[in-house]
Every structure is written in structure tokens, then in C-alpha cells.
Amino acid sequence: MRSANINIRHSELSWRVLLLATLAFLGIATAIRPLTTSDVEVYSFESFVEDFSKTYASPDEYEHRRGIFCRNRDIVLTHNRQRQQHQHQLGVNEFMDATDDEIPKGYEKASNTRATQAIATQRRLNDEQGLESLVLSPVAELPNSVDWRQKGVVTPVKSQGGCGSCWAFATTAMLESHVAIHAGVLFELSTQELVSCMVNPLQCGGNGGCTGATAELALEFVRQHGMVQEWEFGYQSYHGAAVNCTLQDVESALLRGANKTHYKGAVASIQGWVALPTNNYTTLMNAVAKVGPVAVSVAATPWALYKEGVFESSMKSEKETNVNHLVVLDGYGTDEETGVDYWLVRNSWGPMWGEDGYIRLKRVDPVSLTDPEMDCGMDVTPSDGVACTIDDKGNSVIPPAVKVCGTSGILFDSSLPLGPYLVK
Ligand SMILES: *[C@@H]1O[C@H](CO)[C@@H](O)[C@H](O)[C@H]1NC(C)=O
Ligand SMILES: *[C@@H]1O[C@H](CO)[C@@H](O)[C@H](O)[C@H]1NC(C)=O
Ligand SMILES: *[C@@H]1O[C@H](CO)[C@@H](O)[C@H](O)[C@H]1NC(C)=O
Numbered sequence: 001m002r003s004a005n006i007n008i009r010h011s012e013l014s015w016r017v018l019l020l021a022t023l024a025f026l027g028i029a030t031a032i033r034p035l036t037t038s039d040v041e042v043y044s045f046e047s048f049v050e051d052f053s054k055t056y057a058s059p060d061e062y063e064h065r066r067g068i069f070c071r072n073r074d075i076v077l078t079h080n081r082q083r084q085q086h087q088h089q090l091g092v093n094e095f096m097d098a099t100d101d102e103i104p105k106g107y108e109k110a111s112n113t114r115a116t117q118a119i120a121t122q123r124r125l126n127d128e129q130g131l132e133s134l135v136l137s138p139v140a141e142l143p144n145s146v147d148w149r150q151k152g153v154v155t156p157v158k159s160q161g162g163c164g165s166c167w168a169f170a171t172t173a174m175l176e177s178h179v180a181i182h183a184g185v186l187f188e189l190s191t192q193e194l195v196s197c198m199v200n201p202l203q204c205g206g207n208g209g210c211t212g213a214t215a216e217l218a219l220e221f222v223r224q225h226g227m228v229q230e231w232e233f234g235y236q237s238y239h240g241a242a243v244n245c246t247l248q249d250v251e252s253a254l255l256r257g258a259n260k261t262h263y264k265g266a267v268a269s270i271q272g273w274v275a276l277p278t279n280n281y282t283t284l285m286n287a288v289a290k291v292g293p294v295a296v297s298v299a300a301t302p303w304a305l306y307k308e309g310v311f312e313s314s315m316k317s318e319k320e321t322n323v324n325h326l327v328v329l330d331g332y333g334t335d336e337e338t339g340v341d342y343w344l345v346r347n348s349w350g351p352m353w354g355e356d357g358y359i360r361l362k363r364v365d366p367v368s369l370t371d372p373e374m375d376c377g378m379d380v381t382p383s384d385g386v387a388c389t390i391d392d393k394g395n396s397v398i399p400p401a402v403k404v405c406g407t408s409g410i411l412f413d414s415s416l417p418l419g420p421y422l423v424k
Helices: 014-025 037-041 045-051 061-080 117-125 166-184 191-197 215-225 281-291
Strands: 249-251 261-263 266-276 294-298 306-308 327-333 340-344 358-362 378-379 402-405 414-422
Touching: 037 061, 037 215, 045 061, 166 191, 166 266, 166 294, 166 327, 166 414, 191 215, 215 261, 215 266, 215 414, 281 294, 281 327, 281 414
Parallel strands: none
Antiparallel strands: 249 261, 266 414, 294 327, 294 414, 327 340, 340 358, 378 402
């Protein structure tokens, strides 16, 4: 679908291809060097179109995209020239011709405004199981770094494509890891099951399917239906198409005393789930260190051209605080070169984006700040985030702004499954 050698400019750098071919012929292993900032300076729209196999409907569209590409190239160059040594770098990727609105996310503006009351309803669903399993330790007693990939419980990064299904990808990836941690089996579970089969009547984080939903809803859905494997119901909504649910509920054996059904072919399920307290650094650190990967909501629009390094945001602009995407927190650590603490975040924009599909976000313990609110901002459009359009009584309500803390608002809304088990 995409050209494999996107890191070289075919026309201008054919000598490099020749050199690589020669080295390959000689059996010398080598890696293609990514574009440097000075490469980006002369990187043309024509090369971009070829490298990323872009097609546009009309000559007007082609010129329109060229304009966006040039503006984004300026953003990359300006950022990389002005950046401090410890800051992240931007680079060329498939989003060079995309506007902010076109960056794939998974919380979409729903047709109505929404109620924060409904999010409270979601949170209550499994309160009784709460965080009893998670006894909080002081952060200083937690490991210095955690990376669940190193434990072999994380599947490869996927690409949601032009479908607003981040919520389904993040929830599925998180569940895959929790099932692997508890049951020792690393499944590839079906994202399409969530996209196609889960309904979203209260319009939480969107209208369902490719137009958005939340991790909390997805977790509750999985608790009720279990999850089938990827091959049973493969991802078909890459280009944004709605696909009908083809799975059928079947009476399953009495599971841990519960009389319930699961989808035919379900291999794993969960006993419950929990939403962590909002904007709570200690809880999130404990959860990811002790329990497993966590689904976290983030303001991802400024990530579009991210290439590498620890991403920083001031949380002072609307873009930086507009929570609109769901991703998976797979660990944390400290950058060896710069000493900057980071969150290790798995995205669903494919393995070519960022650091092998991941981004590292600056991690700040609020206790270390003179004012703990310094790392917070207001999300004035919570309607792009996790709240619901329709309240319990079926009314639409206008949601008030919410405080979101941590880089890209990572501390605001996090959830994780409890009691994963294999369905037999
Ligand atoms: C999907 O479901 C809708 C509503 O039930 C139906 O009208 C439509 O024909 C279905 N599409 C396919 C491809 O089966
Ligand atoms: C399970 O649920 C079904 C349908 O709700 C009911 O008919 C059946 O008696 C229940 N079985 C048990 C063991 O509770
Ligand atoms: C974080 O959550 C824990 C557990 O609910 C609570 O004890 C603690 O006071 C919270 N911390 C902050 C800063 O809200």
C-alpha cells in the first residue's frame, strides 16, 4: 500500500539506492538513513506523492495538497532548527498533506453537545471492583522504567487508517496485553468486532464505529461479549467504511458463576474494568507499573508530524489541550541522552509513524513542580473527548470545560480491564 523505501528520494538520491544495492550485493547489512533536516529542505511534493503512493481526485486537489504539504514542511523545518537539544524532532510522514482535522483519531465531534453526567455513569459501572487490586505505592518505590514490550506481551502496532476507530484499536491492544500477562497467550484480537458490533447510544466520544467511542464503553462491551481473534473478523474499515457486525452471541458455559453469552468464537474476556481517578499521576504510574498497559486519552493533533524524541507540550494552546484520541500507555522511563522522563505511548497510526509507531511524551511528576497545576490546561471542547452527547434521560446538554493534566492531557482519562480470562 505504501512504498517500502519511503526514506529515500528516488529521483535525487538514486546514488544512494545504487550504493545500498552494492552493499547488499556484497552482503553488508545497512540501514537506510532517515531524512535529515537538510534533506527535508529539498524534499519535493512530487517525491512525497511517489514515496507515499498518494493519489488525488483532481488537479485542483493536487495543488491544494501541495499547499498543505509546503506549510507542513515549513513547520517541520522551523521546529527542527529552533528546537533545544532535548526536544523532539518532527519529520516527513504520510500526514504531510493532511490538515489537523484529517489526522486519524477516534473521538469525533458528535452531532450534539454532551453531558459530563453520562461519563460519571460509565465510571460507576464497575466501581465495586474498583482499584482494590491496585495498592498504591509511592512513585519512588516503583521501577525506574517499564516497557511491557520487553515482556513479550505486546502485539505489533496497527494502523486505523481513515476510520475514527482509535478507541477500538487502543482497547484491543490493551486487552491483548492483559490477556497475555494473565493467561500467557498473546492473541491478535479483532478490532473490527468493536468497530462493527458495539453500539454507542449515548454518543460518548462520538457516534460509534468509525465516528468514535470510548475505552470505557469498549471494555464494558468486551465484558459482555468477549473478543474473537483478528482472523475471525479482520479489519475492514481502514478506509472508513461502516461494516455490519457478523458475529453471533451464543450461550456460553457458566463462567465464574455468571449466566452469560459470548460471541461465537470468542477466545478471551474480562470480569470488569476500571476508570482511574482523573489527573492522578501516582495512580497512573502504579497501574502501568504493576497491572499492565493502560488506555489513555490524549490531545493528539500536535503529534501529526512527530518523528522522534521526547514530545513536549506547554498545555497552553487549544490544540495542546483538546483531548481527541485514545492510545495505549505501554510503560515509562527516562531518556538516556537527555535525562528527560517520558511516558511510552503506543499509537495506531502504523509502524512507520514516530518511533516504530510509538511516541514518548514528557512525564512530569506534579509533586516536582512549584505549582502542581503548571502541567495542566483547560479542554474547552470536551465534546471532542470522552463525554457523552445524551444524558441518562435522553437530553442533550452543553458540557463545561474540563481540566486536563500531563503532556497532551495524558493524565485526564485512563482505564484498564480487570480479571482477564480465556473463554473456553
Ligand atoms: C448492513 O445492515 C443494514 C441494516 O441492517 C442493511 O440494510 C444492509 O443491507 C447491510 N449491509 C450489508 C452489506 O449486509
Ligand atoms: C440463564 O439465563 C436464561 C435467559 O435469561 C434463563 O432462561 C436461564 O434460566 C438462566 N440460567 C441460570 C442457570 O441462571
Ligand atoms: C490519587 O488517587 C488516589 C487513589 O484514589 C488518592 O488516594 C490520591 O489522593 C489521589 N491524588 C491526587 C493528587 O488526587
